[in-house]
Structures are given as C-alpha cells and as structure tokens.
Amino acid sequence: MGKRIMIVDDSRAVAFQVSGMLEDTEYEVVACCQSGEDAIAEYEVIQPDLVTMDIIMPGMDGLETAHAILEEHPDAKIVMMSSLAYEDTLKEASEIGAKAFIYKPFDRKELLSTLDRVLSEN
Amino acid sequence: METVVSWEELESMFSKTFQEVTHRVGGIRLRQQETIPDGEVYTVSITFDRGVHSRLCLIADKSMFIRLTQYMMRREDVTPQDVEDFSKEYFNVVCGHIASKLFQTTKIASRFGIPDFCVGRCQPENYREHIVLNYSGDQSEGVQLIHLLPMETATGEWAGLRADQTPSPK
Numbered sequence: 001m002g003k004r005i006m007i008v009d010d011s012r013a014v015a016f017q018v019s020g021m022l023e024d025t026e027y028e029v030v031a032c033c034q035s036g037e038d039a040i041a042e043y044e045v046i047q048p049d050l051v052t053m054d055i056i057m058p059g060m061d062g063l064e065t066a067h068a069i070l071e072e073h074p075d076a077k078i079v080m081m082s083s084l085a086y087e088d089t090l091k092e093a094s095e096i097g098a099k100a101f102i103y104k105p106f107d108r109k110e111l112l113s114t115l116d117r118v119l120s121e122n
Numbered sequence: 123m124e125t126v127v128s129w130e131e132l133e134s135m136f137s138k139t140f141q142e143v144t145h146r147v148g149g150i151r152l153r154q155q156e157t158i159p160d161g162e163v164y165t166v167s168i169t170f171d172r173g174v175h176s177r178l179c180l181i182a183d184k185s186m187f188i189r190l191t192q193y194m195m196r197r198e199d200v201t202p203q204d205v206e207d208f209s210k211e212y213f214n215v216v217c218g219h220i221a222s223k224l225f226q227t228t229k230i231a232s233r234f235g236i237p238d239f240c241v242g243r244c245q246p247e248n249y250r251e252h253i254v255l256n257y258s259g260d261q262s263e264g265v266q267l268i269h270l271l272p273m274e275t276a277t278g279e280w281a282g283l284r285a286d287q288t289p290s291p292k
Contacts, residue, residue: 010236013211016195056214058236083218086231104215105147 036060
C-alpha cells in the first residue's frame with residue numbers, strides 16, 4: 001500500500017494538481033479537505049502518513065489547523081503550502097511543528113522531493 | 123515607520139510579477155499594450171486586508187481564463203466550474219508573489235483573503251483606480267490588471283504605506 005496523503009486546501013484546483021502530480025508514485029491521496037474544521041475531523045478517522053496544508057483558508061487557517069492536529073497528534077507530518085512566504089509565517093509554521101514549507105507554484109519534482117524527505121525523517 | 127514607494131516602482135513591481143507568474147503558472151506570455159478587454163470578460167479579484175489595504179482585480183477575455191485553466195489542468199475539456207476554480211487559484215498565487223515583493227520593498231507584511239470570481243467586468247464600489255495595466259496575451263486576449271485603493275485613502279495614506287500615488291509627469 002502506498003503512503004497515504006491528505007490534502008487540505010479550500011481550492012479544488014490545488015487538490016486536482018497535487019493528486020495529478022502524485023499519480024503513478026508511491027503516494028496515494030486518501031482525502032481532500034476544503035476547510036480546517038473538516039481536516040481535523042478527517043485526520044482522526046484516516047490517520048494519514050502526511051498532510052499537505054494550505055495556509056489561507058476561510059474559517060480556520062492552515063496554521064491554526066496544523067496546530068490543532070499536532071496538539072492531538074504530535075507525530076503528525078504536515079507540509080505547509082502557500083503563495084505567501086513571509087519569514088514570520090515560516091517561523092510560526094516551524095514552531096507549530098510543520099515539517100516543511102512548499103512555496104506555490106511548485107512542480108512535481110519539488111513536491112515529490114519534499115514528501116520523500118519528510119517521510120524519511122524519524 | 124513611514125515607507126515611501128514611488129508610483130513607478132509599484133507599477134513596475136506589479137507588472138513584472140504579474141507577467142512572470144502568469145507565464146509560469148498559466149503558460150501565457152503577456153505584453154503590455156493599451157488595448158482594453160472587451161466582449162465577454164471575467165473578473166477575478168482579491169482584497170488585501172492586513173498591512174496594505176487595497177484590492178487587486180484582473181479583468182480579461184473569457185478565452186484567456188479558459189486557456190489558463192486548460193494549461194493548469196493539462197487537458198482541453200474544461201467546465202465553467204473548472205475555469206472559476208483554477209482562475210482563483212492562479213490569482214491567489216499572483217497575489218502571494220505581489221505581497222512578497224511588496225514586503226521586500228516596504229517591510230510591511232500584507233495579508234489577503236479568498237479570491238472572488240465573477241462573469242463580466244466587476245469592480246467594487248468605494249474604491250478608486252490606482253494603477254491600471256493593460257496587456258495582450260499571446261493569442262491576442264485582452265487583459266487588464268487594476269490596483270484599487272479605498273476611497274478614504276485619497277490623500278495618499280495607505281495603511282502604513284505612504285506612497286506617491288500618481289505617476290510622475292513624463
């Protein structure tokens with residue numbers, strides 16, 4: 001069975017793009033959530049190997065959502081994705097416990113290398 | 123801290139970033155020209171609501187948005203919902219890069235909301251045009267990027283950023 005990925009992004013476009021990039025790889029997209037609230041609930045059920053998390057979302061943003069998931073599941077592997085990459089945002093993501101940050105737009109190679117790296121870490 | 127940014131610097135930053143991201147994300151090359159989009163157009167816009175308070179609107183021929191979506195989805199057959207979703211995501215990336223460039227110049231961290239999409243030319247009330255840039259896509263699509271400021275900042279104060287908001291006489 002492939003490594004199980006959950007995508008959290010209010011944009012259906014990102015879920016489509018990430019899913020497409022992960023086709024024919026060792027990764028399997030097991031859930032796509034369009035809000036932070038859905039992601040927290042879905043994480044409990046699915047327990048994915050890794051979560052890709054948008055930052056700007058209506059309602060709970062990605063940083064709040066990542067924080068909530070990591071409080072309950074300190075071993076969760078979360079990769080933040082955003083077109084905004086201020087130093088304070090990167091710092092906050094790192095302090096919360098996010099494992100990596102991908103700056104949009106990204107390509108397949110960049111996505112796969114980030115997932116490989118994060119999932120190979122203990 | 124007061125930061126002065128010239129109108130020309132802002133215009134150049136908007137234009138360069140917009141063209142670069144449009145090519146990278148949507149595969150479309152834009153060249154500046156004074157043609158205003160007409161006919162069937164769509165609008166996608168974003169409000170900057172922290173740091174710099176303003177709004178950025180992209181108005182372009184429907185054909186440009188369809189081509190952009192086809193490129194991003196890597197397929198010819200796209201639905202109106204695809205066009206809306208992918209145009210919003212593309213503009214989200216454009217605005218993220220513009221906010222990052224603005225931060226490099228001003229050290230003001232701007233935040234923006236969720237993109238709006240509408241059929242037709244949709245410009246919000248209570249805003250005035252600050253920078254208007256016109257382009258032609260490489261298949262002759264009309265494209266217009268408009269930076270709007272709230273009416274109440276007409277004296278030039280712009281949420282901490284003090285900018286020369288009018289072009290210098292040529």
